[in-house]
Amino acid sequence: MVARKSLYYSVFSALLMWVLLASQSASAWERLRRDAPERYEVVAGDTLWDISARYLHSPWQWPSLWQANPQIRNPHLIYPGDVLILGACQGQPCLSVERGQEVVKLSPQMRTVPKREAITPIPMEVVHAFLREHRVVEPGASLQELAYVVGGDDQRLISGAGDTLYVRGDVPPRGRLGIYRPGEPYMAADGTLLGEELINIGEARYLSSEGDIARIEVLTANQEVRNNDILLPLAERELSEAFVPRAPLNSVAGQIVAVPGGVRFIGRLQVVALDLGTQDGLQPGHVLRVDQQGELVTDPRTQELLRLPNTEAGLVMVFRPYNHMSYALVMQASRVLAVGDRVSTPTR
Known part of the structure; x- marks a missing residue:
């Protein structure tokens, strides 16, 4: 009797495990778009996000396709000319890659393979341009303690390239200096300071003191x-291009607190400031869902004010996290986004 119960238990456990694995496999295939190409040749100008969107309803789930395949251990090493082939690995959808050669014959004695630039996760030129112009001073580092301009030659109040300025404070004698002007402080909803924005005005070098x-x-x-x-x-200004779109490992919830540059309405490939940072577990490459608060309506029968459910409005990817805040790039926007919209870990 005991042996029979043990057998029943073993069969039941095996059946349960099979059902679980089958459901996981089914859900993995359901993540694929119906029009996902069986073969796709990577072209110059592609980004990892662009390619992910060809295969998946949620591009940030890209690691689920390449992790199972040893040929694509690092997605940032996909190059123009490579061909991605959609298949199955142990019942799970995965991608294999055929490497493009791009060999150019220069003479009968010599040939070379031109240097290829790996595709980037997102449009990095947008990110680099932004980081050249913006910087954040963390809370606790007072702007009043930083070196500042006190005057120019011939009592100039306004100076430009080629002019000599006088600066009071600690100025390092080596290396290039950035000239910055304070922007808007980034504040949390409860009034807590998250960081202070500095806007780059130019560059300078030390002469004497x-x-x-x-x-x-x-x-x-x-x-x-x-x-x-x-x-x-x-x-x-160096920024790793090795990060890949993925969801945070932990559950996070915050909001868009500002749009650098004072833009009121936010669309795709614009930068936003979030009230979440490394202390909340955010890293470069983390993708967050953006939700807009439901409207207030009046119940036609009871005259009560009702808040309609939140609406999913887009996706943002973190590219520069600080301790208490982060800069993120809007990757998708089905609606116009705005300061105050909620961000959270995507669930699907």
Whole structure:
């Protein structure tokens, strides 16, 4: 009797496991678009997000396609000319890759393979252009303690490229300096300071100093340099292009707190500031869903004010997280987004 119960239990467990695996496999195939191509040749200008959107309803689920395939361990190593082939790996959808050769014959004695640039996760030129112009000072680092312009030659109040300025404060004698002007402080809904925006005005180099006053030369200026503008060593502008679109491992919830540049309405490929950062578990490449709050309506029978359910409105990808906030790029927008819209871990 005991042996029979044990047999029943084993059969039941095996059946349960089979059903579970079958359902997981089915859900994996359901993530694929019906029009997903069996073969796709990567072309110059593609991004990982673009290619993901050809195969998946939710492009941030891209790792579910390539992780099972040892040929695509790192999706950022997909190049123009490569051909992606959709197939199955142990019952799960996966992609294999045929490497493009792109061999150019220069002479009977010599040939070369031209250097190829791997495709990027998102339009990196948009991100790099933004990071050249914007920087965040973390809470606790007072702007009042940073070096600042106190005057120019011949008592100039406004200066430009080629002019000499005088700066008071700690100015490093080596390396290029960034000239910045304070922007808007980033605030959480409860009034907590998340960070202070600095807008790049130009670049300068150290010449000499006497006491706490330094002489600098303005090298470039995209706006006039004024007294009280801030001097800082140029921020490291290198940004890893190896990150891939994926959901955060933990559940997060926050909101869009600002749009750098003062834009009121937000669309695709615009940058937004979020009230979530590394302390919340965010990393470059994390994708968040954007929801807009439902409208208030009046119940026609009871005259009560009712809040309609939230509506999914888009997706953003984090590219530069700080401790308490992050910059993210809008990747999809089915509706016009706005400051105050909620962001959270995507669920599908």
